Amino acid sequence: MKxxxxxxxxxxxxxxxxxxxxxIAFFLGIFIYSIYVSNAVSYLSDDPKTCVNCHVMRSEFATxxxxxxREVATCNDCHVPHNNVLNKYYFKAKDxxxxxxxxxxxxxxxxxKMHEAGKAVVQKNCQNCHQKINEEVGLLNITLEDKxxxxxxxxxxxxxxxxxxxxxxLDSTPNAKVPxxxxxxxxxxxxxxxxxx
Amino acid sequence: MNxxxxxxxxxxxxxxxxxxITAIIVFGLGLLTSxxxxxxxxxxxxxxxxxxxxxxxxxxxxxxxxxxxxYETYMATRDTSFMSxxxxxxxxxxxxxxxxxxxxxxxxxxxxxxxxxxxxxxxxNDIYKTLRTGAPSGTGDEPMPATCWTCKSPDVxxxxxxxxxxxxxxxxxxxxxxxxxxxxxxxxxxxxxxMDLQISRPALIEAFERQGKxxxxxxxQEMRTLVCAQCHVEYYFNKEKPFExxxxxxxxxxxxxxxEEVESYYDVINFSDWTHQLSKAPMIKAQHxxxxxxxxxxxxxxxxxxxxxxxxYKSEGGVKFTDHKIQSPLNNIANSCQVCHRESEEELTxxxxxxxxxxxxxxxxxxxxxxxxxxxxxxxxxxxxxxxxMKDALMDIRHAQWRWDYAAASxxxxxxxxxxxxxxxxxxxxxxxxxxxKMTGIAYExxxxxxxxxxxxxxxxxxxxxxxxDMDKLIAEKKHFLETMVPAWxxxxxxxxxxxxxxxxxxxxxxxx
Numbered sequence: 001m002k003x004x005x006x007x008x009x010x011x012x013x014x015x016x017x018x019x020x021x022x023x024i025a026f027f028l029g030i031f032i033y034s035i036y037v038s039n040a041v042s043y044l045s046d047d048p049k050t051c052v053n054c055h056v057m058r059s060e061f062a063t064x065x066x067x068x069x070r071e072v073a074t075c076n077d078c079h080v081p082h083n084n085v086l087n088k089y090y091f092k093a094k095d096x097x098x099x100x101x102x103x104x105x106x107x108x109x110x111x112x113k114m115h116e117a118g119k120a121v122v123q124k125n126c127q128n129c130h131q132k133i134n135e136e137v138g139l140l141n142i143t144l145e146d147k148x149x150x151x152x153x154x155x156x157x158x159x160x161x162x163x164x165x166x167x168x169x170l171d172s173t174p175n176a177k178v179p180x181x182x183x184x185x186x187x188x189x190x191x192x193x194x195x196x197x
Numbered sequence: 198m199n200x201x202x203x204x205x206x207x208x209x210x211x212x213x214x215x216x217x218i219t220a221i222i223v224f225g226l227g228l229l230t231s232x233x234x235x236x237x238x239x240x241x242x243x244x245x246x247x248x249x250x251x252x253x254x255x256x257x258x259x260x261x262x263x264x265x266x267x268y269e270t271y272m273a274t275r276d277t278s279f280m281s282x283x284x285x286x287x288x289x290x291x292x293x294x295x296x297x298x299x300x301x302x303x304x305x306x307x308x309x310x311x312x313x314x315x316x317x318x319x320x321x322n323d324i325y326k327t328l329r330t331g332a333p334s335g336t337g338d339e340p341m342p343a344t345c346w347t348c349k350s351p352d353v354x355x356x357x358x359x360x361x362x363x364x365x366x367x368x369x370x371x372x373x374x375x376x377x378x379x380x381x382x383x384x385x386x387x388x389x390x391x392m393d394l395q396i397s398r399p400a401l402i403e404a405f406e407r408q409g410k411x412x413x414x415x416x417x418q419e420m421r422t423l424v425c426a427q428c429h430v431e432y433y434f435n436k437e438k439p440f441e442x443x444x445x446x447x448x449x450x451x452x453x454x455x456x457e458e459v460e461s462y463y464d465v466i467n468f469s470d471w472t473h474q475l476s477k478a479p480m481i482k483a484q485h486x487x488x489x490x491x492x493x494x495x496x497x498x499x500x501x502x503x504x505x506x507x508x509x510y511k512s513e514g515g516v517k518f519t520d521h522k523i524q525s526p527l528n529n530i531a532n533s534c535q536v537c538h539r540e541s542e543e544e545l546t547x548x549x550x551x552x553x554x555x556x557x558x559x560x561x562x563x564x565x566x567x568x569x570x571x572x573x574x575x576x577x578x579x580x581x582x583x584x585x586x587m588k589d590a591l592m593d594i595r596h597a598q599w600r601w602d603y604a605a606a607s608x609x610x611x612x613x614x615x616x617x618x619x620x621x622x623x624x625x626x627x628x629x630x631x632x633x634x635k636m637t638g639i640a641y642e643x644x645x646x647x648x649x650x651x652x653x654x655x656x657x658x659x660x661x662x663x664x665x666x667d668m669d670k671l672i673a674e675k676k677h678f679l680e681t682m683v684p685a686w687x688x689x690x691x692x693x694x695x696x697x698x699x700x701x702x703x704x705x706x707x708x709x710x
Contacts, residue, residue, distance in 0.1 A: 013202045027223060034230040037237065055240035063517065065418075066510045068537040071500050104232050165510075165517065173517045175264060177392065177417060180240040 037184050043096055046076040049179045054103045056112065060164055062176030067163035078125045079118060091121065111169050119154065120144040126155040248700050250389040253355035257382035259700055260389075266513060271382065271521035274316025279528045282550050283557060284608070286524060289313040292657045297564040299660035300571055301598060304474030305482060306340055308664060309671055314608065317523060320349045320380040325683050328671050332678035333371035341370035342444045347398060348428040351384035352377040354397040362399055366443050374682065375689040386424040394420035401427045404448035421502035422488070429487035429503075431459060431603070433468060454489040456603045456621050460596060469595070474664055476574030477587070478594040483602035490607040494614030506533040525609075549612050556604075556611035556618050563601055563622055566629045570594055570636075572651040577636045580643040587639065593632035597625045 012020045035041070042050040052061045064070060069078075080095070081087050095118070102108050114122065123144055142152035160166050183190065205212040246263040254260065261268025279285045291311045292298055302308040310328035324330055324345070333339040344366045347353055356376050357365045365373075388395045396402055396412060401423065405412040415423055431454075434444035452458040460481075463469075469479035491497050496506075504519070509532040511520035526533035527549060530542045538545060574594065577587070600621050604610055610618040640649060654660040661668055 009200045011200060011202055013205055023219065027226070030223065030226050030230060034226070034233060037230065038233045054236070055243060058243070059517070063510070066505075066517075066536070103236060104229065165512070167512050167515055167517055169515055172515055175244060175267065175392065175518060177394075179417075180243075181237055183241065184234070184237065 038100075039181060043092070046074050048075045051075045052178050052180055054099070055180055056103065056108050056170055058176055058178050058180070059168070059170065059173040060112070061178045062173040063164040065178070067165075069163040073129070077129075078122050081121050081124065082128065083124075091117075108170070113168075116144065122156075123154050130155075244392075251698065252389055253351075253358055253384060254389055255351040255355050255379045255382075255384055256694065256697070257351070257379060260383035260387075262700060264383075264392075266516070266518050267521045268383075270511065270518075271523075272318060273522040274318045274524065276522070276524075277315060279525065281525055281527045283553055284313060284525065285528075286315050287313065288315065290657070292661075295561075295564065296655060296657045296660045297568045299657060299664065300475070300568045300654050301564065301601075302482075303571070303664040305471045305480070307482070308661065309666060309668075317381040321378060322380070324349055325679060326675070328675055330370055332671075332674035333369065333374075333682065334678070335371065335682075337369055339369050339371055342366070342434065343368045343370055343372045344434050344444045344446050345370050346373050346377050347400070347446050349381060350377045350379050351382050351397070352379050354384060357398070363440055363443055363445075366440075366445050371682070374686040375693070378687065378690040378694075385427070393417075394424050396423065396427060398427050398446075400432065400446045400448055401430075404450045407451050418500065418502055421504035422491075422497075425503040425507075426488040429485055429608075431484050431486040431489060433463075433470070433481075433484075454486075454492065456486075456600050456624075459486075459489075459603075460599060463599075473571060473594070476571040476591065476594055477578060478571075478574065478591040478598075480595055481599040481602075483599060483606045486603055486607045487609060487613070490604075490610045490617060491613040493617040496613065505536075509533045509536065552615040553611045556615060556622070559619065559622055560601070560605060563625050563629070566626065567594075567598055567601060568654065569651055570597070570629050570632050572654075573633060573636050573640075573649045576649050576651075577640050577643070580640060580645055582639050582643060586642075587636075590632045590635040590639070593628045593635070597628035597632065600625045600628070 039050070039053045042053065048061060048064070051057045060075075064075070076092075080092050120143065123142070127141070142154065144154065146152045147154055147157075156162055201211075201215075205215070248259065248262045250260055250263065257268065257271065261271075274286075277287045280287055289312060291313055292308075298311060299308045302311075306329035312323075312327070315323060329341065330345070331340045347366075353365070356373065385397050386394055394417065402412050412423065430448055432446055432448050435447040436442060436444050438447075439445060449459045449462045452462050463481050468481065470482040471480055472478070473480050488503075491503070506526040507523050508519050508521060509526075509529065510517050511532060520529070520532065527546060530545055534545045535542070540548075571594070574587070574590065604618045604621040604625075607613070607618070637649070652663055654663050658668075
């Protein structure tokens with residue numbers, strides 16, 4: 001009943017119905033287009049290609065691709081939490097929306113660095129995989145909080161080259177071949193002209 | 198509560214407000230979308246370049262305009278100062294070092310001259326200089342076919358495109374002297390527009406096709422090995438297929454790439470590169486099955502590509518790029534090995550050397566065994582053996598030496614796949630001893646008692662004299678060729694290249710002689 005009431009409130013005058021329909025369809029069209037052009041669906045996957053949807057991630061991708069972690073870990077293996085699926089996608093959504101906003105508003109810094117939330121996650125993920133080292137070198141149960149209280153160091157405070165290297169910046173791998181998204185225009189349209197010849 | 202409909206009917210201005218708000222929202226959504234598009238489009242224009250590189254551009258320095266760091270490191274392959282325990286990039290006369298090779302290749306060009314390979318930048322200069330290409334004078338009297346140019350230069354894909362693949366492979370080596378001048382470089386591996394890795398020559402593509410594989414489906418990581426596999430592989434010149442009488446560059450991979458599979462491929466088509474001068478065995482010369490042997494090793498299994506170790510990332514200032522000084526990783530352990538291995542440089546080097554020591558020890562023994570086998574065969578022929586008697590022994594010699602060569606010519610095999618390399622060598626020892634046993638039997642039948650005597654061929658000059666090579670003559674002819682023919686080729690090529698689009702080449706030109 002409530003729904004119907006709400007609908008009634010929102011329902012436009014009947015002589016507007018046709019135009020409102022058009023308008024909603026117009027809205028929906030732009031919305032679907034923005035999903036298509038931003039590759040939004042790919043963000044549900046773990047494919048590292050997704051991360052270079054935004055070209056500012058090129059040097060992160062390229063350095064990872066030239067590192068030993070290439071063979072064993074994707075971006076998400078390190079940069080999103082894996083304690084449970086809900087938290088994984090919650091973190092991804094939160095982080096992703098922030099990144100998308102920064103990228104869209106052109107607020108990305110020249111040198112991209114991890115924020116606290118990200119650091120805590122990566123530190124945990126180092127430990128997830130390198131458990132054996134953790135057992136043998138007791139020192140390495142350190143969390144971000146411990147570090148902040150002066151009780152230790154994070155993994156990459158010493159392993160500084162892992163895996164992206166110390167030289168960081170938007171332009172630090174100028175000619176790297178990474179799978180950047182191509183033109184969103186379907187090939188058959190781009191070929192219309194060439195096919196005529 | 199009133200419905201919107203009634204409110205609007207009562208107060209028309211409310212309708213206008215709704216209209217304007219909606220318009221603003223759609224406007225905003227449109228802005229967002231166009232921002233997404235704009236940023237996405239940026240990705241396609243990240244690397245705006247100084248010059249437009251044309252398709253099949255063979256001049257490396259033109260590419261160097263756009264990629265100065267890559268070009269400069271590529272030019273650094275002219276370095277000849279690095280020596281590892283057994284190899285490196287210096288000029289080393291391998292025949293001097295391993296005189297056994299002269300006997301093993303008797304009757305074949307390699308017994309005249311064989312040096313350690315140097316950097317890519319020397320590809321064209323060194324093929325001029327090697328005695329194997331002889332001293333063409335334009336009369337057609339020369340040992341090598343035009344096909345020998347295939348792996349030497351980015352002028353090759355250019356020329357193939359101009360005159361056709363079949364035409365390219367036809368005729369003698371000196372035919373393309375005026376056309377091929379730029380050493381192996383950019384266009385051999387890269388697409389000129391996208392810089393994507395690409396296969397520039399037909400042989401590898403055709404070999405994949407015959408195996409039912411489509412090379413265009415290869416990933417970027419696979420391509421970082423496959424561009425090298427255009428040349429660093431075992432190959433032969435097929436004079437029957439696909440064109441009668443044209444030495445068509447072909448990879449013998451139809452049954453697989455292991456030494457036995459390639460061997461059976463050659464046996465089935467009854468192929469031999471030459472007949473051995475001393476033993477009369479129908480020989481196969483293994484070229485350099487670097488790719489094939491690498492595939493059987495641990496690094497390949499772990500997904501490592503050639504470029505990962507031979508062209509690692511290099512940091513210069515605030516920039517990282519692929520080091521195009523393609524070289525032994527032993528000369529650059531920090532950037533190659535230590536990306537994955539945490540041991541010290543010394544420890545890593547030693548572990549490579551240990552494997553080399555082991556492989557080279559047993560390979561050296563095998564070489565002496567093979568020399569003996571050839572000389573003994575020569576002796577048994579002189580005793581009056583018949584072809585029928587010798588047939589089986591000669592097949593053993595063919596197989597033994599082919600397998601030895603497969604292991605030896607696969608530069609880096611002792612590192613890339615030590616176990617497979619040693620396995621191959623051990624089968625050779627078996628085969629060579631089989632041949633010797635058979636020949637001792639034949640000698641006995643022909644009345645010879647006791648051990649078969651063998652000549653002293655322990656140095657390069659002794660061995661070359663033994664097989665009757667007139668080295669002084671070969672060297673003098675080569676000298677004449679280098680002084681007359683090569684400058685003429687260069688002059689013609691210069692004229693031809695001057696007709697190509699010229700660029701304001703403000704990259705420091707790295708010259709070398």
